[in-house]
Amino acid sequence: MAVKIIFHKKLFVSLSLYFESRMIKKLFFVLILCLTGTFIYAQNNGNEIKPVSLPDSSLKIIEESFDFGKIPQGKPVHHNFEIINTGKSAMKLVNVQASCGCTTPEWEKDKDIPANGKSIIKVGYNAASEGVFTKNITITYNDNQTKLITIKGEVWKTPSASAPSNSTVNDLKD
Numbered sequence: 001m002a003v004k005i006i007f008h009k010k011l012f013v014s015l016s017l018y019f020e021s022r023m024i025k026k027l028f029f030v031l032i033l034c035l036t037g038t039f040i041y042a043q044n045n046g047n048e049i050k051p052v053s054l055p056d057s058s059l060k061i062i063e064e065s066f067d068f069g070k071i072p073q074g075k076p077v078h079h080n081f082e083i084i085n086t087g088k089s090a091m092k093l094v095n096v097q098a099s100c101g102c103t104t105p106e107w108e109k110d111k112d113i114p115a116n117g118k119s120i121i122k123v124g125y126n127a128a129s130e131g132v133f134t135k136n137i138t139i140t141y142n143d144n145q146t147k148l149i150t151i152k153g154e155v156w157k158t159p160s161a162s163a164p165s166n167s168t169v170n171d172l173k174d
Helices: 002-043 168-173
Strands: 059-061 066-074 077-085 091-098 103-106 120-126 131-141 144-155
Touching: 059 131, 059 144, 066 077, 077 144, 091 103, 091 120, 103 131, 120 131, 120 144
Parallel strands: 066 144
Antiparallel strands: 059 077, 077 120, 091 131, 103 120, 131 144
16 A cells, blocks of 8 residues: 555656646746737837838939039029929929028929929029038928938138239339
């Protein structure tokens, strides 16, 4: 009888260890699964995943960059950028914004551009500061689409006074 009890105790102990190890493995697996789900959810900020939309290519810019070359300081310059609506429906320029206050874009703010229609964006630069410049202008259209145009050039410093007078010129007149 003592043998049976010892055998039953050993069987019970080995069975309980077997089930404990399986239970620990299951708990560990469930824990890893929960943590992985939490990390994925946290990376997504709880929002549903939205498909990436391709940029709208219905706005065509004839020239995306313009080089003014060398311009004298204090002499404002401007350039007209021609744009074309290549889409099938009307387009609205929501905003045209320069990267700094020295650049001023002008466009028809309240006018829609019909399909295959053209419009002009006039970009001015005040040329107040001497040196090389590159300025970006962001065109926002159809509420959330954007395109970029660029102006560049070099402003050279103009003399602050006129040429010095030459007193010997009067001697030549006599």
